[in-house]
Amino acid sequence: MILIIVSAVLLYITYNYIQDPIAIEICKSIAYSIITAALFTIIISIFERNHFEETLRTLLEKNLPFLDRLEKKGLEGFESGFPLKNDTYEENFIESEIVTVVMNDGKRFFANNIELFRKRFNQSYKTTRFILLDPDAADSISVLTRKMIMKEIIT
Structure with a gap:
């Protein structure tokens, strides 16, 4: 120019x-x-x-074949009751063929749920994906939200 x-x-x-x-x-x-x-x-x-x-x-x-689905669907669930003490959550986490965990950082999540991870990782045929987001990145909010309304509430 x-x-x-x-x-x-x-x-x-x-x-x-x-x-x-x-x-x-x-x-x-x-x-x-x-x-x-x-x-x-x-x-x-x-x-x-x-x-x-x-x-x-x-x-x-x-x-990352799940990335497109993640961008379209956004956040499917948010649970404040970590560690995962609910039996349904534990069973779904351990027995699901594919688990995708999206978080800003996983320090406490891993420490608080170490037994669940051990049980899951002992099953070598299962797929576990981790997506660690940079909270300062501009696109983190858009990935975690489904609609503009939620984005406006969060930001």
Whole structure:
């Protein structure tokens, strides 16, 4: 963008202040070259950004298949009664084929539920995913909420 402005200023100066025809042609050539280079740079950066985003999305979908569902559904449940002392929660946590735990940090959660994790991890065929969110990240709230109303209440 700066290069386009520089070349526009150069063209303005060329047509309004320079009298020598050779200098005018040189300045016009330089200005047009700068404009062309700037436009190609912008176009290439747009294509690279789109390619990067597509590649990143493909990698995320391949390696984190639940991410799309998480973004669509948002927070499915929030329980204030940790550690998980309810028998239903314990059984679901241990026996579910796939468990995804989303949290800001897991220090107390792991310590408070160490026995549940031991029982679950003793079953090697089960899948357990952990997503640790950065609470300062702008997208943490959008991942954890389902609708704008909830987002407005939280923020």
